[in-house]
Structures are given as structure tokens and as C-alpha cells.
Amino acid sequence: MVNIRNLDPSASPLDYYGSELRRLREEAKLGQAELGSILYCTASLVGQIETAKKVPTRQFSERVDAALLTGGVFSRLVGLVLRSQLPTWFQAYAEMEAKATYISTYQSQLVYGLLQTPGYARAVLSVENPGRLEELVAARMERQRILEREHPPVLCVVLDEAVVYREIGGAEVMRKQLAHLLGFLDHPWIQVQVLPFEVGQHSAMMGSFTLLRFDDDPDLFYAPVYGGGYMTANPQVIRERSVGYARLQAAALSREDSAALIERVMEERYGHQPGPAVA
Numbered sequence: 001m002v003n004i005r006n007l008d009p010s011a012s013p014l015d016y017y018g019s020e021l022r023r024l025r026e027e028a029k030l031g032q033a034e035l036g037s038i039l040y041c042t043a044s045l046v047g048q049i050e051t052a053k054k055v056p057t058r059q060f061s062e063r064v065d066a067a068l069l070t071g072g073v074f075s076r077l078v079g080l081v082l083r084s085q086l087p088t089w090f091q092a093y094a095e096m097e098a099k100a101t102y103i104s105t106y107q108s109q110l111v112y113g114l115l116q117t118p119g120y121a122r123a124v125l126s127v128e129n130p131g132r133l134e135e136l137v138a139a140r141m142e143r144q145r146i147l148e149r150e151h152p153p154v155l156c157v158v159l160d161e162a163v164v165y166r167e168i169g170g171a172e173v174m175r176k177q178l179a180h181l182l183g184f185l186d187h188p189w190i191q192v193q194v195l196p197f198e199v200g201q202h203s204a205m206m207g208s209f210t211l212l213r214f215d216d217d218p219d220l221f222y223a224p225v226y227g228g229g230y231m232t233a234n235p236q237v238i239r240e241r242s243v244g245y246a247r248l249q250a251a252a253l254s255r256e257d258s259a260a261l262i263e264r265v266m267e268e269r270y271g272h273q274p275g276p277a278v279a
Contacts, residue, residue, distance in 0.1 A: 007052060013080045014052045020077070022050040024068050039063045055085055055135045058142070082142040085135045089228040096220055096231075098146050102213035104156045104245050106195075106204045110168070111177060112157050114144050115184070115192070120177040123169025147190070155190045158204075158248050159258075161197050164265050175270035178262050185259045193252035194261050202251055203244035211241060 009019040025035050025046075032050070033043035039060065048054035056064075061074035086094055097103065097114075105112050110124060118137060125136045146152060167174050184190045195202065212220040218233040221241050253261060 007050075012052070013077070013084045014055060017056060017074070017077050017081050018050045018052040020073070021046075021056075021064065024070060025050075028068055035064075035067065038067045055081060055138065057138055058082075079142055079145070082135075082139045085132070085139040093222050093229055093231055094143060096212055096222075097143070097210075099214060099217075100153050100212040101215050102154045102156075103210065104213075105210040106158045106160075106208055106245065106248055107163055108160045108204070108208045109163065109166070111159065111163060111181070113140055114147060114155060115157065115181060115190075116140065116144075117173070117177050117180050119173040120168055123173055152189050156193075156249070157191065158193045158195050158245075158252050160195050161261070164194060164262055165269070167269075171270045175266055178266040178270065181262055182259055182266075185255065191255050192258060192262075193249060193255055194258040195248060195252045196261070199251045203247040209241060211238070211245060 007015045007019045007022075009016040025032070028035075030038075031043070032046040036043045036046045039046070040063070041060070045054065045060075049056050049060070056074070056078055058075070058078050061078040064070070064074045065072050083091065083094060103114075110116075111120060113121070116124070118141060121140045122133060122137050125140070126133055129136050147155065164178065168177070181192055184192050207223065209221065209223040212222065214220075218235075219238045219242075220231055220233050221237050222229060222231045224230075252258070
């Protein structure tokens with residue numbers, strides 16, 4: 001038998017996923033190789049996931065649900081598993097982000113995580129996390145599923161112009177990322193603006209920050225710091241940063257002019273190919 005290891009299902013979402021996969025596979029009287037054949041993967045991969053040595057993907061989970069007739073158990077569970085792969089200090093923010101009705105963010109260095117392509121995210125995350133790269137990329141893509149909900153949050157993004165010019169992951173990755181941003185031009189709930197260099201000093205000189213608004217909970221302010229993040233519901237902070245964000249939006253280019261700038265940079269620096277791309 002491949003990869004036999006006792007798991008404590010209560011240890012983590014990943015351990016629970018693995019123990020349930022093994023239990024339901026054995027109930028179906030399938031070996032790891034047999035299930036792998038049905039799922040178009042190796043017995044080793046099944047074994048690694050069952051022993052919590054590898055993080056399952058959403059595609060894997062959907063195939064397991066179909067193969068074992070689970071009623072979508074693993075497709076629902078995989079979201080929790082992937083979220084648990086986020087850095088511990090970031091998980092609380094990710095949970096609140098997923099509940100927010102309005103998300104307003106200013107980004108001084110990078111494209112906001114909810115709008116990153118897989119290639120861009122992989123390049124960003126590879127700098128300090130090469131050993132857990134695929135798990136973290138999958139977790140970041142999982143965060144983006146909130147934009148696909150029936151009632152997604154309103155997302156307002158102001159990007160410093162430096163974000164558009166900073167080449168992340170090479171020319172092809174950057175071209176696809178900029179094309180992806182252009183794809184949101186006519187989106188009803190997503191607005192992307194660029195804060196041009198010519199503005200000079202502005203109300204977010206301290207760096208990137210995000211405001212989260214909820215239907216029934218107090219607003220939250222979040223700012224990343226090295227190796228962690230700062231989150232507060234302090235009313236005075238919310239008041240000051242809300243005014244600051246309104247000023248940023250007023251100083252930034254319109255969504256149409258922002259798209260024109262992004263397209264111009266894409267053509268001049270990375271080679272224009274029409275249509276949004278997400279790979």
C-alpha cells in the first residue's frame with residue numbers, strides 16, 4: 001500500500017481533507033492507483049494528498065467529487081484548505097476580504113492580489129516562497145473566486161503608475177497582466193484607475209492600504225507591513241483613510257484614461273496583443 005500514514009483530522013483543513021479522501025476512497029473499495037486512473041493522475045499524487053503532503057487543487061477536488069459521488073464535499077472543502085495555505089498573519093484579512101461588500105485599495109508596488117494573473121502571482125510569490133510556490137499561487141487564485149459570486153463585492157483599485165511600468169516575471173507575463181487589467185474596463189463592479197507620476201505628493205505617500213466595508217459590520221482598514229499586516233476598525237483611522245482614498249480617486253486618471261495609459265505601456269514595452277489574458 002502506498003503512503004500509509006495516520007492523520008489527525010482535527011489538526012488542519014489539509015489533514016481533514018486527506019483523511020476524508022482516504023475514508024471515502026476505501027469505502028468505494030478503490031486503491032490509490034485505481035482512483036488515480038479515474039482522476040487522470042498518479043497513485044503517488046493521491047497518496048500525497050491523503051497524507052497531507054501535497055495540497056489539492058480545485059480541479060482535483062471537482063474530479064474526486066464526480067468520481068466518488070460525494071455531492072460536492074471536496075469542492076467545498078478545498079476552499080478552506082487553500083485559504084489555510086496563506087501566511088498565518090494574512091488569513092484574518094483574507095477572511096474579512098471574502099465577506100466585504102466594498103473593497104477600496106491603493107497599491108504602490110504591485111497589482112492587487114484579486115486582479116493578478118497566475119503568472120504574475122507566481123513571479124511575485126517566488127521571491128520569498130520558492131518552496132511553497134504552487135500552494136500559494138493556488139491560494140491566491142482561490143481568493144479571486146469572490147469576484148465570480150452572484151453578488152460580488154464592489155472593487156475599486158487605484159494603482160500607482162509605477163505598478164504599470166514595473167516588469168514582474170518578464171515581458172510576456174507582464175503583457176498578459178496588463179491585458180487582464182484592460183479586461184475590467186467595462187466590468188460593472190470593478191474599477192481600475194492609475195495614479196500618474198505627475199500628481200506628485202498625494203494622500204497615500206505612506207504606502208499601500210485597503211478599506212473594507214460590510215453590510216452589517218464596522219469598516220476595516222488594512223495595511224501591509226514587512227512580514228505581516230496591520231488591521232483596525234478604529235473609527236478615526238477609517239475616517240481619515242476614507243477621505244484620503246476619495247482624494248486619491250479624484251487625483252487618479254479616469255477609468256477610460258487609465259485603460260488608455262495601460263494599453264500604451266503594454267504596446268510600447270511588452271508588445272500589444274488584443275484581448276484580456278489570464279494565464
